[in-house]
Amino acid sequence: MHADTTTIVRLDGVEKHFGAVRALDGVDLNVDAGECVGLVGHNGAGKSTLMNVLAGTTSPGAGSIVIGGADLTGAYGVAAATRQGIRCVFQELSLCPNLTVAENARIMHPSFSGFGWRRRAGALIVGKLDEIFPGHGIEAGNMVGDLSIARRQMVEIARAFSVTDTPAALVILDEPTSSLDAHVANQLLDYVRRFIAGGGACILISHLLGEILQTATRIVVMRDGKVVARRPANEFNRTTLVSAMGSVVEERGEHTAAATSRRSSGEPRVRARPAAQTDKLELLAHQGEIVGLAGLEGHGQKEILIGILQARKRRSDMAYVEGATALVAGDRQNEGIFPLWSIARNIGIRSLKSLRTGALIDRTKEDDLAAEWRDKINIRTPDLNNGILSLSGGNQQKTLFARALASDAEIILMDDPMRGVDVGTKQEVYNLVRREADKGRTFIWYTTEMDELDHCDHVYVFRDSRIVADLARDELTEERVLHSSFEPEA
Amino acid sequence: MSEGAPSTTLLGRGYAWSTSPRVLRSLLPAFSLAVILIAIFYLQPRAMSPIGMKLLFNLAVPIALATIAQMFVLAVNDLDLSIGAYVGFVVAVGSTMLSGGLAGLPLLEGLIPDPAPWIFTTPLAGIVVLAAAIGVYALLGAVIQLRNLPSIVVTLGMSFIWAGLAVLVLPTPGGSAPTWLRGLMTLQVPIVPFPIVALIVIGLVVHLLLMRSAYGAVIRGSGGNPRSVARAGWSLVRVKMAAFGLAGLFGVLSGLALLGLTTAGDANIAVRYTLLSIAGAILGGSEFVGGRVSPIGAVIGAATLTLANSFLTFLRLNPDWQIGAQGAILIIVLALRVLISRGEVRN
Numbered sequence: 001m002h003a004d005t006t007t008i009v010r011l012d013g014v015e016k017h018f019g020a021v022r023a024l025d026g027v028d029l030n031v032d033a034g035e036c037v038g039l040v041g042h043n044g045a046g047k048s049t050l051m052n053v054l055a056g057t058t059s060p061g062a063g064s065i066v067i068g069g070a071d072l073t074g075a076y077g078v079a080a081a082t083r084q085g086i087r088c089v090f091q092e093l094s095l096c097p098n099l100t101v102a103e104n105a106r107i108m109h110p111s112f113s114g115f116g117w118r119r120r121a122g123a124l125i126v127g128k129l130d131e132i133f134p135g136h137g138i139e140a141g142n143m144v145g146d147l148s149i150a151r152r153q154m155v156e157i158a159r160a161f162s163v164t165d166t167p168a169a170l171v172i173l174d175e176p177t178s179s180l181d182a183h184v185a186n187q188l189l190d191y192v193r194r195f196i197a198g199g200g201a202c203i204l205i206s207h208l209l210g211e212i213l214q215t216a217t218r219i220v221v222m223r224d225g226k227v228v229a230r231r232p233a234n235e236f237n238r239t240t241l242v243s244a245m246g247s248v249v250e251e252r253g254e255h256t257a258a259a260t261s262r263r264s265s266g267e268p269r270v271r272a273r274p275a276a277q278t279d280k281l282e283l284l285a286h287q288g289e290i291v292g293l294a295g296l297e298g299h300g301q302k303e304i305l306i307g308i309l310q311a312r313k314r315r316s317d318m319a320y321v322e323g324a325t326a327l328v329a330g331d332r333q334n335e336g337i338f339p340l341w342s343i344a345r346n347i348g349i350r351s352l353k354s355l356r357t358g359a360l361i362d363r364t365k366e367d368d369l370a371a372e373w374r375d376k377i378n379i380r381t382p383d384l385n386n387g388i389l390s391l392s393g394g395n396q397q398k399t400l401f402a403r404a405l406a407s408d409a410e411i412i413l414m415d416d417p418m419r420g421v422d423v424g425t426k427q428e429v430y431n432l433v434r435r436e437a438d439k440g441r442t443f444i445w446y447t448t449e450m451d452e453l454d455h456c457d458h459v460y461v462f463r464d465s466r467i468v469a470d471l472a473r474d475e476l477t478e479e480r481v482l483h484s485s486f487e488p489e490a
Numbered sequence: 491m492s493e494g495a496p497s498t499t500l501l502g503r504g505y506a507w508s509t510s511p512r513v514l515r516s517l518l519p520a521f522s523l524a525v526i527l528i529a530i531f532y533l534q535p536r537a538m539s540p541i542g543m544k545l546l547f548n549l550a551v552p553i554a555l556a557t558i559a560q561m562f563v564l565a566v567n568d569l570d571l572s573i574g575a576y577v578g579f580v581v582a583v584g585s586t587m588l589s590g591g592l593a594g595l596p597l598l599e600g601l602i603p604d605p606a607p608w609i610f611t612t613p614l615a616g617i618v619v620l621a622a623a624i625g626v627y628a629l630l631g632a633v634i635q636l637r638n639l640p641s642i643v644v645t646l647g648m649s650f651i652w653a654g655l656a657v658l659v660l661p662t663p664g665g666s667a668p669t670w671l672r673g674l675m676t677l678q679v680p681i682v683p684f685p686i687v688a689l690i691v692i693g694l695v696v697h698l699l700l701m702r703s704a705y706g707a708v709i710r711g712s713g714g715n716p717r718s719v720a721r722a723g724w725s726l727v728r729v730k731m732a733a734f735g736l737a738g739l740f741g742v743l744s745g746l747a748l749l750g751l752t753t754a755g756d757a758n759i760a761v762r763y764t765l766l767s768i769a770g771a772i773l774g775g776s777e778f779v780g781g782r783v784s785p786i787g788a789v790i791g792a793a794t795l796t797l798a799n800s801f802l803t804f805l806r807l808n809p810d811w812q813i814g815a816q817g818a819i820l821i822i823v824l825a826l827r828v829l830i831s832r833g834e835v836r837n
Contacts, residue, residue, distance in 0.1 A: 096714035103707040113704040
């Protein structure tokens with residue numbers, strides 16, 4: 001097979017916008033048979049969106065999709081992707097836990113039907129598992145919900161590579177080794193090399209740069225919804241790869257140079273250690289400080305915020321906290337707002353104790369509190385009794401800030417609160433946070449945006465649910481954050 | 491996370507009996523049934539005869555069918571609050587149109603010329619109406635999926651519609667079951683009483699349909715992880731239509747079985763079936779969410795509930811207390827299940 005001359009996928013100028021966020025901003029990508037494309041980039045670079053476009057679960061706003069030589073722009077969806085042999089292993093597990101391994105194989109391969117399908121599906125998936133992960137110890141009849149996370153991941157990978165009446169032309173692996181141990185991860189990477197040698201193609205997304213450098217034949221670097229570099233893998237090394245992921249240096253230099261460490265001495269208000277932490281590093285936050293939590297999304301930042309939040313109510317091994325806490329949620333719809341309530345009630349809910357007259361909530365006090373904070377942080381609404389959904393996303397987020405700041409909390413925890421918020425609102429909130437910090441409040445701020453770390457006095461970088469770097473303000477550079485976020489060796 | 495549909499282990503080849511709590515859990519429905527049966531035999535030794543067994547298990551057949559209907563809906567993470575009213579509607583249609591055609595409708599009495607032409611007396615009318623009812627069920631599944639509506643609300647509303655239609659078809663108790671139906675439900679089988687044979691057949695057929703067939707895996711999978719099923723290219727609308735359609739079909743079978751036993755119809759005969767079917771399915775090892783269901787467990791659960799009723803009668807308990815006592819039995823069995831599940835988690 002003259003594999004290396006056949007293009008499997010070609011994307012031209014693909015765009016996808018979610019509101020104001022340009023998740024993909026004109027991406028060109030082509031993948032040939034016989035190559036493994038390593039896809040790297042920091043949070044929000046657009047990797048997941050790109051993958052969803054290829055899987056057919058997201059349709060792009062603009063641009064063309066050509067698969068196997070046929071222009072499928074506009075006609076591309078899950079069914080077309082399956083037909084063309086484009087398979088995905090998503091980062092979150094997507095097997096049915098209530099079905100057996102064989103039955104899960106059947107979900108993906110409709111061709112298994114009729115008498116004896118169970119045996120054939122089981123033979124297929126176990127055969128593939130034997131091929132990729134010899135010694136896996138999984139049986140076709142095992143209930144997926146009973147398997148360990150690592151084994152579920154193995155089943156999902158084997159399922160993506162299995163072939164029935166549709167080929168497996170391109171397999172996209174999104175952080176496939178995140179729950180595999182080193183031995184099993186190497187089995188997978190070896191298989192990927194064999195797979196592409198046989199004329200298949202892979203896209204590999206991983207935060208372990210070693211894996212990418214070892215396995216990929218070509219590396220594509222994304223930033224802010226664009227492809228910023230694409231070169232054969234052997235022209236990259238770890239350092240050049242990390243610097244390709246960072247933004248242009250001159251944009252940022254002055255901030256960091258002028259900054260001085262504001263870390264105060266004395267007793268910390270918050271002291272926390274992730275459960276998985278093996279060394280001595282711990283998170284400290286003093287009065288009047290803004291502490292940033294950085295690293296790739298999903299590497300334990302949220303867990304430590306929740307740990308700190310709960311430490312006040314029950315004794316926690318994870319955190320010691322001195323003072324009341326309040327959380328500003330980033331996932332507004334699911335964790336933040338009460339969609340049926342008015343703006344005023346959404347603000348007052350964290351301060352009910354001080355709003356009471358006797359056993360009842362005093363509406364005048366609630367309205368006064370809301371009015372005070374509307375003016376302080378400029379929530380744009382004619383009437384605070386309007387429903388919260390009448391506000392724009394940015395103003396809803398401000399309402400959540402008002403809820404936390406209007407409370408008696410001295411420690412404000414922020415869970416990536418600026419997701420999908422417009423630039424103007426962001427600036428207002430940054431200033432507000434700084435003012436409140438100067439008044440003595442402590443902020444612990446998990447952010448996926450590199451720029452926001454500039455507003456922090458101290459930054460902790462997380463990787464694999466651990467703190468891996470403890471950077472004072474004057475030590476903070478984008479390169480150091482990136483270096484710590486991506487593991488040196490696989 | 492590690493709770494499973496127990497009865498997949500009963501017939502499946504190569505299923506691993508991984509943990510002992512799982513074995514315990516899968517045996518719990520059968521164990522509860524055995525305990526109640528033994529208690530009944532102790533109180534009333536005469537029940538231990540073929541006739542006695544037949545009387546004990548007779549009413550379990552329609553309840554088991556209704557429980558199976560409920561289980562199909564549970565398999566796709568929904569709940570059917572209309573099944574009792576629906577079974578009542580089927581009974582009403584069965585006792586009128588299915589035996590006497592349109593002329594059997596009390597509503598039309600006196601309006602049909604005598605002697606009635608063929609078109610007014612053919613039982614085909616009943617078959618058409620029942621088929622349409624199944625179609626309505628499938629349609630409900632589609633609406634629930636497409637509009638993202640809570641099934642509880644939709645089926646609660648439907649329960650009033652079915653109940654109203656049933657009263658319209660059969661305003662006062664009466665009518666009569668078609669003779670073939672009466673014949674079927676009083677069938678004589680050598681050695682083993684008919685209801686027990688029927689229960690076993692129902693359990694096995696549905697097991698094959700839902701637990702062993704290729705599309706059955708997709709239905710259950712859409713209860714376990716709908717996103718994954720959709721990502722694999724399946725239409726969730728069709729899956730829901732299939733699950734609800736099957737529920738409608740088994741609701742029809744339940745109504746017909748009940749009519750065959752009672753021989754005359756009553757629109758309100760099956761009001762209690764809604765809660766009985768939910769309790770029976772859960773008792774048999776199904777879960778409200780997650781697509782974990784068990785047809786054989788559902789049949790055993792339905793039989794257990796029916797027997798619990800007889801058991802309380804044999805106890806000569808004041809009827810006022812019976813429903814409460816039935817609830818107590820349910821709570822005890824479910825509490826046992828929670829205890830076993832805890833053991834499972836610890837493992």
